[in-house]
Amino acid sequence: MVPQLYIGIMSGTSLDGIDLVLTDFTTKPSLLGSCLIPFPASLQRELRSLAEPGNNEVERIGPAEHQLAECYAAGVKQLLKQVNYLPEQISAIGCHGQTIRHRPNQLQPFTMQLGNMHLLAALTGIRVIADFRRKDMAYGGQGAPLVPAFHQAVFAKAGKNRAVVNIGGIANISLLQADGTITGYDTGPGNCLMDDWVSLHRQLPYDKDGAFSAEGELLPELLQQLLADDYFQLSAPKSTGREYFHLGWLRQKLTGLEAPADVQRTLSRFTALSIANELQLPNLSEVFICGGGVHHPVLMADLQQLLTPAKVQSSSSAGVDPDWVEAMAFAWLAQAFDKQLPGNVPAVTGARKACVLGVSYSP
Known part of the structure; x- marks a missing residue:
């Protein structure tokens, strides 16, 4: 049986750092390794600021996304070194991205998670599955929660x-x-x-x-x-x-x-x-x-x-470490994407139908 190894990356609204896990989905979900990467203080301040309305946001988002992808990639490399796996052994990375806006109840609802996923794939050499929320919102859902x-x-x-x-x-x-x-x-x-x-x-x-x-x-x-x-x-x-x-x-x-x-x-x-x-x-x-x-x-x-x-x-x-549940959830959503299984629950999000969530970014 070919191992189904997925990395999950979650950086949430607490902005306390980046959670990374390596999970084996060959049989039941099994946590093989985990690590927490603190945000650089300057990036943490900028992400906190971007989460509220401010000035010149578009010009600021570009550098923030670039730096965020670099932090994600550094975390992936640290995790793989820690568990002694190579990039080519990993099926994909499931990355939530950093939410700076979530407006599901507007006339034109939208959600925005930062993270240059093309850059993350290029820096790690691993395929990335991301942008999980917007498909659910396209079908009338809240786009969250997805866990x-x-x-x-x-x-x-x-x-x-x-x-x-x-x-x-x-x-x-x-x-x-x-x-x-x-x-x-x-x-x-x-x-x-x-x-x-x-x-x-x-x-x-x-x-x-x-x-x-x-x-x-x-x-x-x-x-x-x-x-x-x-x-x-x-x-x-x-x-x-x-x-x-x-x-x-x-x-x-x-x-x-x-x-x-x-x-x-x-x-x-x-x-x-x-x-x-x-x-x-x-x-x-x-x-x-x-x-x-x-x-x-x-x-x-x-x-x-x-x-x-x-x-x-x-x-x-x-049997599930409380510090890594959300990161494991996004590893799970990545493998659900690969299996073409729905990742949302319409009864939870309000979407009109169950959908396969995510977009694939090749290295």
Whole structure:
């Protein structure tokens, strides 16, 4: 049997770095290796800036895409060296790209993920599958989230109602029901507001071990204001991004008199509630958490409190490392493209039909 080896690359809205995995799909998905490549500080700042409306964006996008492809390629080379594989042994790279805009609800909906995929293929010598979202949007879908199909393949169990929650910059859920049906959508902010707030007040990239949140007290009035946003009243399918939930959005809700630690504690509860409110399902038995949020003890404790009696646990309990689930999902989408299998779930995205997602870029 010829090995089916795919690299998955994911750089999400948290902008904490580039996740890369090597996954073997010869039988069941098997993680062979992984690595995290930090963004150069200047590129991280530029990508964060491009995620919000600004000046001279077209002129700035070109260099950002070039540098991003170089970072992706450096990560691929590091990963292959780490696992002792050669480029010619890899079937393809599945690359999500870096989202800077996601506007699925406009009259002319669009989404934009940066990354010069031709350059990535040229630098690595490996075929690249990318541009996964726009085919779904062409058929009326939200273009996101795209991980539920992978979640179903890995986490679903007949006869059990399960949920998978990915808490990256934005949080998304996959509801895997006992009868085999699946739904899912973006619930709202995951770590993005917490990361931005701790960066502003503690000059830290994220709230390590939930320490900043643990210092604060809940602000009930602020919490209610945050939850009153129109996004949480929308019916699924729905998706969002950092271009909507950012510091400017948060500042509009503040008086300026709040203690920074109290705001951080409230943001943690806000993320937990915006997720838990969407998981109030009868007979929900297990909730698997993946993404950076799994390492935030305050957030995890809030989720367990809000979702009891369901058991809230890391995806590692199902044999999938929580830090690499999304990158594995895009490796899975690349092999689905090669097999000409649908990569979207219309019940999740709202697309008119199931589609093969992606575009192939040859080296």
